[in-house]
Amino acid sequence: MEWQVRAIRGATTVPDNSVEAIREAVTELLDELETRNQLHPEQIISTTFSVTRDLDAIFPAAIARERQNWDNVPLLDVQQMHVEGSLERCIRFLVHVNFPAHKTEIHHPYLRGAKNLRPDWSLTPVRFS
Template sequence: MIRGIRGAITVERNEANEIVDATETLLREMIRANDVAASDVSFVLISVTEDITATFPAQALRRLEGWTYVPVMCMREIPVPNSLPRCIRVMMTVHTTKKQEEISHVYLRDAVVLRPDLSLTKKTEM
């Protein structure tokens, strides 16, 4: 079965190193929490709010050993008034035997407010 794993993280500044480092942190936690192997991933979509322009956060995926051939694409979020600023969101599509309710979605830093009901932080009291 193909399932989506969601995740989000915020950054303090629109700086390339911070954006890529934060994205890597998020990706690693999504992978760890769901026991994901690169070979089981169909693709990864990464979106950013319009205040993140310093670099492509997809660069973080290339830092992960074994993830060279996983397709990844970056895009911009819809600029909704009063939405969470400096936010990076990830949708990872994976082949898994897990049921939807067994997927651990990962929301870190200020992004926990986006889906506190699904947040890994809430599930595990991190």
């Protein structure tokens, strides 16, 4: 089978800077990533999480690492560049994945308040030719 590397973007927001709120949002976001893309963690090459400067209660990567079969996925947390007036309490990810070459749809999950970042991608598949 022929494979291609694809990148998947996604984001969500949290109501407050707490371990519980961040855990719930990251879990929801990663569940959407896996389910809507029929993705198995073994296909993930690496994942980078970014968080806005107002989130520091827990690392999103620590939450991801607790997921089944994510223990061997290279994970990185970084702080999102601050731009005045930008979306607050936001968690984003960039996931690099090995997909079968024949897979032509990728779902980029933008949830909660982050739906406004990419309304064209929120729960709409992106098709490749």
